[in-house]
Amino acid sequence: MSGYLLDGVPRHALVLLALLFAVLLAVPFVANDYLVTVLILIFYFAYVGQAWNIMMGFAGQLSLGHALYIGLGAYAAAALYVHYGISPWLGLWMSVLVSAAAGAIVGYLAFRFGVGGVYFAILTIAFAEFARIGFDHWRWVGGSGGFFLPVKNYARNDLLSLRGSPAMFYYLALGMTAAAFIACHALLRSRAGYYWQAIRESPDAAQALGINIFRYKMYAVVLSAAMTSLGGVLFAFYYNNLFPEQVFHISRSIELILGPIIGGIGTLFGPILGAFVLTSLAESLSELMRALGVDLPGIKQVFYGLCLLLVVMFLPEGIWPPLSRLLGLHRARTKTGKS
Amino acid sequence: MTSALLSLANVSMSFRGLRAVQNVSFDVPAGEIVALIGPNGAGKTTCFNVVAGVYRPDAGEVRFDGQRIDGRRPDEVCRAGIGRTFQLVKPFAGLSVMENVIVGALNAAASVREARHAAERIVDRLGLAPKADHTASSLTLPERKRLEVARALATGPRILLLDEVMAGLRPTEMDLMVALFRDLNSRHGLTILLIEHVMRAVMALSSRIVVLHHGEVIATGAPEAVARDPAVLECYLGEEAV
Numbered sequence: 086m087s088g089y090l091l092d093g094v095p096r097h098a099l100v101l102l103a104l105l106f107a108v109l110l111a112v113p114f115v116a117n118d119y120l121v122t123v124l125i126l127i128f129y130f131a132y133v134g135q136a137w138n139i140m141m142g143f144a145g146q147l148s149l150g151h152a153l154y155i156g157l158g159a160y161a162a163a164a165l166y167v168h169y170g171i172s173p174w175l176g177l178w179m180s181v182l183v184s185a186a187a188g189a190i191v192g193y194l195a196f197r198f199g200v201g202g203v204y205f206a207i208l209t210i211a212f213a214e215f216a217r218i219g220f221d222h223w224r225w226v227g228g229s230g231g232f233f234l235p236v237k238n239y240a241r242n243d244l245l246s247l248r249g250s251p252a253m254f255y256y257l258a259l260g261m262t263a264a265a266f267i268a269c270h271a272l273l274r275s276r277a278g279y280y281w282q283a284i285r286e287s288p289d290a291a292q293a294l295g296i297n298i299f300r301y302k303m304y305a306v307v308l309s310a311a312m313t314s315l316g317g318v319l320f321a322f323y324y325n326n327l328f329p330e331q332v333f334h335i336s337r338s339i340e341l342i343l344g345p346i347i348g349g350i351g352t353l354f355g356p357i358l359g360a361f362v363l364t365s366l367a368e369s370l371s372e373l374m375r376a377l378g379v380d381l382p383g384i385k386q387v388f389y390g391l392c393l394l395l396v397v398m399f400l401p402e403g404i405w406p407p408l409s410r411l412l413g414l415h416r417a418r419t420k421t422g423k424s
Numbered sequence: 425m426t427s428a429l430l431s432l433a434n435v436s437m438s439f440r441g442l443r444a445v446q447n448v449s450f451d452v453p454a455g456e457i458v459a460l461i462g463p464n465g466a467g468k469t470t471c472f473n474v475v476a477g478v479y480r481p482d483a484g485e486v487r488f489d490g491q492r493i494d495g496r497r498p499d500e501v502c503r504a505g506i507g508r509t510f511q512l513v514k515p516f517a518g519l520s521v522m523e524n525v526i527v528g529a530l531n532a533a534a535s536v537r538e539a540r541h542a543a544e545r546i547v548d549r550l551g552l553a554p555k556a557d558h559t560a561s562s563l564t565l566p567e568r569k570r571l572e573v574a575r576a577l578a579t580g581p582r583i584l585l586l587d588e589v590m591a592g593l594r595p596t597e598m599d600l601m602v603a604l605f606r607d608l609n610s611r612h613g614l615t616i617l618l619i620e621h622v623m624r625a626v627m628a629l630s631s632r633i634v635v636l637h638h639g640e641v642i643a644t645g646a647p648e649a650v651a652r653d654p655a656v657l658e659c660y661l662g663e664e665a666v
Binding site: 274275276279280282283285286287289290291292293294295296297298351 | 476478497498499502503508510514515516517518519523526527528530531535536539575576578579
């Protein structure tokens with residue numbers, strides 16, 4: 086299995102990857118809480134970006150409503166924990182189930198009736214909005230007033246209930262990001278991975294080659310939704326409060342796709358790199374503003390917009406593809422074909 | 425009649441009142457190479473698309489190996505054993521040549537590894553090995569045509585539908601292609617139905633020709649006979665043809 090996973094990956098890439106991972110493992114021992122907090126945010130975006138990338142980057146289906154799966158995942162695990170004391174490790178299965186079902190409904194409606202492209206994206210937004218409005222009125226989970234997880238000072242980390250220090254959440258988020266990376270790496274080399282890319286590049290040709298495109302698009306949506314919901318569980322237990330107006334809001338959906346777009350859609354490192362670049366720069370900007378005593382609400386959004394603009398104009402593939410070529414990590418491929 | 429691998433019976437197909445194909449019937453016997461020719465707009469590609477499952481015919485039947493396949497989806501038709509190429513090539517532009525062919529090979533292979541081995545053989549066979557790692561978007565048009573064939577061949581079809589794969593090829597490239605199809609046909613028993621305007625290739629390959637004009641079959645038979653048929657000469661080949 087590991088031999089298969091590492092097939093065709095350059096040796097120096099593996100060494101770099103191992104080094105990076107070792108450094109990241111050591112971070113909570115050397116860094117302050119603020120840095121750890123920022124890194125948790127980065128891994129959160131890297132993870133959900135990776136999950137979104139399965140749908141858009143691999144299978145070419147644009148979702149602008151991934152906040153739906155974050156929110157459903159967050160609320161499902163949080164509600165089971167608050168109301169019944171069920172450990173999030175069990176609750177997350179409910180999150181996965183609910184989000185996968187929601188993904189299946191969105192996918193079925195779209196793909197069965199030939200809703201594609203922009204219209205598909207609008208459908209995904211619509212479902213996230215349905216959920217936002219629905220949860221606003223659902224008293225059992227607090228309605229628009231918000232849903233809160235009990236916050237106490239914990240003497241030690243309670244991993245079973247996901248109550249504890251930022252360091253615990255850091256390792257959890259790091260683990261999730263690493264697992265998602267490995268899973269996506271394996272997926273891309275699987276039958277489904279090849280089929281998804283074929284569907285992304287040309288649905289007609291894919292179908293003519295025997296691919297049941299409805300089925301494989303459904304797989305992509307359901308898997309992406311299920312994975313994204315785990316990001317929601319992390320979000321709920323880390324932030325301890327959920328408001329429908331925030332969790333399901335379209336700005337959440339947009340925020341989580343900026344990482345993969347800036348890092349490189351369809352690449353494995355794109356979502357991670359994008360999350361790193363975007364979040365760390367945005368945080369630095371906030372710090373700078375604070376230090377200068379300038380208060381500009383919305384500056385982060387303007388900054389995100391600027392980043393997106395620059396990348397779309399100058400690096401349409403995202404940052405990772407040119408960077409990997411620069412580092413010699415990419416398979417030798419000729420784009421121009423003039424050789 | 426009974427040995428026909430593919431048969432169309434009274435197939436009709438209209439697009440918003442425009443009758444593209446009208447009562448078309450012909451057989452493709454197993455192990456033969458049949459050419460579908462005719463002027464532009466005669467309904468050749470529509471026939472292909474009906475067979476390949478892109479369109480459901482308004483009337484008539486399509487049978488493959490005795491089974492009705494009209495109205496089935498393209499992927500089902502492919503899995504049944506019909507491989508096709510597109511006249512306007514549709515490569516997976518962002519994938520490498522090898523990956524393009526692997527996608528096709530996965531149709532018949534049990535695993536990705538097996539598909540890769542099959543794809544390597546076919547890429548080599550089509551002379552695309554030097555470009556195996558290049559993205560399909562970097563290929564020239566003749567190379568893209570070969571990639572179309574490679575991909576369709578990789579699905580492991582019993583019959584191959586070729587839609588103008590010779591167009592735009594240089595004579596030497598065409599000779600290679602003709603040799604390849606002859607070899608596939610004689611050694612592996614692959615049945616081929618091809619749409620082609622290049623009469624040199626048609627005459628070199630086919631054992632039978634079906635001529636379409638205005639959506640109807642106007643002649644069927646051996647190449648020499650069809651090439652002398654006055655109706656065919658008038659509507660399509662011209663007087664000093666072949």
